[in-house]
Amino acid sequence: MLLNKANQLFQENKLKEAEFHFKAILNSNPENGEALFGLGRIALRLERYDAAVYLLQKACERMPHMLEPLHALADAFNGVNSPNDALTVLEYAKKLASHNPEPHYYLAQHYLTHGELDKAHTTFAHALSIGVYPVTAYILFELVQLGRFDKEHNYVSNLHHLLTQTSNLRLKMVCYYALANSYDALEDTEQAFNYFILANKLQRKLSEFNTxxxxxxxxxxxxxxxxxxxxxxxxxxxxxxxxxxxxxxxxxxxxxxxxxxxxxxxxxxxxxxTSISNNAVAFIEQKTGVAYPQCLAHLTPDLIKKARELYITTLxxxxxxxxxxxxxxxxxxxxxxxxxxxxxxxxxxxxxxxxxxxxxxxxxxxxxxxxxxxxxxxxxxxxxxxxxxxxxxxxxxxxxxxxxxxxxxxxxxxxxxxxxxxxxxxxxxxxxxxxxxxxxxxxxxxxxxxxxxxxxxxxxxxxxxxxxxxxxxxxxx
Incomplete structure (x- = not known):
């Protein structure tokens, strides 16, 4: 029950409250891998990458067959500028679940991030060949973005087929964006614009506020x-x-x-x-008890010095x-x-x-x-x-x-x-x-x-x- 509450708070971006709940779980059960994973994700979101590596390594040790902590650990290693360690983790995840396209997708994303476009394309293509899964929409989207297709060989039929297989609004939206970019590259601007409209309208429904x-x-x-x-x-x-x-x-x-x-x-x-908003501003808000930007009226030399030190740590x-x-x-x-x-x-x-x-x-x-x-x-x-x-x-x-x-x-x-x-x-x-x-x-x-x-x-x-x-x-x- 407490774990569900902590995860819900994390999803709502209420990180302090989520952290409190995850720590409460660890106080009664120090070996709880899911609580360690939760704290690791919070550290990642706050760009506290050293702490994220430590927490997520412990989480992976306690949940050795779970993919999510491994993928998060790879992100943490990238955060501390250790791409080789990230690659090792992602390759291990792929071996752990070789028949699941998700770890292949994350490995391909790593190649893409580091400019290895040929490796990224090959890995995405292999992931696509495994079968239709929720991640397939994102795989097709990235293959379209890479642009290695023409009028005879493309992903349009794959995307239309996937649209018939899912009722998930976000997956449909990703397919619409991919179809739009496909038609754009194939110089069918009318079809492209229609799918861009569909994609934008669907995503607008998921937005919870107005500008x-x-x-x-x-x-x-x-x-x-x-x-x-x-x-x-x-x-x-x-x-x-x-x-x-x-x-x-x-x-x-x-x-x-x-x-x-x-x-x-x-x-x-x-x-x-995001260190300015997530660290410096959050620190000033906490110390003054006043939200940004009103908290600016309560700055003191000491607060300025300490907020500056937080960003210097990021630098x-x-x-x-x-x-x-x-x-x-x-x-x-x-x-x-x-x-x-x-x-x-x-x-x-x-x-x-x-x-x-x-x-x-x-x-x-x-x-x-x-x-x-x-x-x-x-x-x-x-x-x-x-x-x-x-x-x-x-x-x-x-x-x-x-x-x-x-x-x-x-x-x-x-x-x-x-x-x-x-x-x-x-x-x-x-x-x-x-x-x-x-x-x-x-x-x-x-x-x-x-x-x-x-x-x-x-x-x-x-x-x-x-x-x-x-x-x-x-x-x-």
Missing amino acids: KDLIPFYDEIIKYNTEEFIASADKKFTGNITPVFIIGMPRSGSTLLEQILASHSQFSSLGES KTASPIRPFIINKLPSNYQSLGLIYILFPNAKFINLSRNFNATAFSIFTNYFAENEPYFCSLPEFKLYHSVYEKLMSHWHSFKGMPIYDVSYEDLVSNPKEQLTQLLGFLNCHFEERCLAFYKQKTPVTTLSKHAIRQPINNAAIAKWERYKTPLLKLLEEN
Whole structure:
């Protein structure tokens, strides 16, 4: 009973309450593998990867034939920059359940993350051959994303067949996204757009809020991030590391820019780290007893120092540790004021892209999160407007170190744009930045397929093939 309650709390993202219940189980039964697994998953979600490795290893020892703890342990090893250990765990899981496509899927995802596209394709294809399972929808989706098909040999019939075999709304949605991208690649734009609509509508049903519900939150951010508050930053603060935040809208090219900069000899990256919100903000909220952003009015020098130390701990997980460490979570734009107070030496790169092109990319990509602006063009239009309003607020502070970059300019004139950007960061351009695609650095974002190619401008005008129906959807209420 207690275990069910703990798992339910975890699913609801009530991590503190879930942790309390899992620990209560371990107090009475220290060998309970499921409770250890639960605590390991909480550590993973909070990006406490060392603790996650320890807890999940113990969970796997106590549940030696369970796949979920093994897959979570692989994620934890990746979190501590031990991809070889992650690979060992995933290969073991595959041997443990060789007739189950799920461990093959996770192994293929590992290859994909690390740029081993041929191995990923082969492993996904083998997983598909095992039979029809719930994970089959995701396997087909990834095979479509890899794009190794043509009009004669493709996955359209597989996807239509799977749709007749499942009543699960999420699996149907994934199939719709895969069919849409299949028809897009096969140049049947009418069919493609129809399936994109089906996929978005189905995912919208799974969303539990509306974008307009966020407006009061954004207004509060503006209210509490005053000129006086920003001016209170300790300009004397210096550090051995300069935190660099790539911010903006999703699908604006943040992964591309991150990979380019991370190829520079002075840069490293955390990827899309949630440490600011999950650690620094959560700590301040806990200590003040006040939610963000109202808690900003209760900051003290001691709280600032301790919250800063939490993020420094995250910075030290980067591999290798270099003078500039990137965090490319786009939504960090919501916390620029707090970040600047914690790190007056931080740099912010605001990446923008043509609105219609961004909207099209949002509309045609599957985001695992059921947030309305990821699956509804009118909702995205509103989300984009509140982002622009908040960014205008940040830009109004003369001391805020924000550099604006256009995706279109970046891909059209990469060397010139990078030289100017690196100048803002007090660095010099290096040719190795343009060879980023040759690296095998892990990429877990939606761009993990495309990022292994040289810079190109192929995506700039892609939305125009769908211009008429896209603009019509954008105008709907």
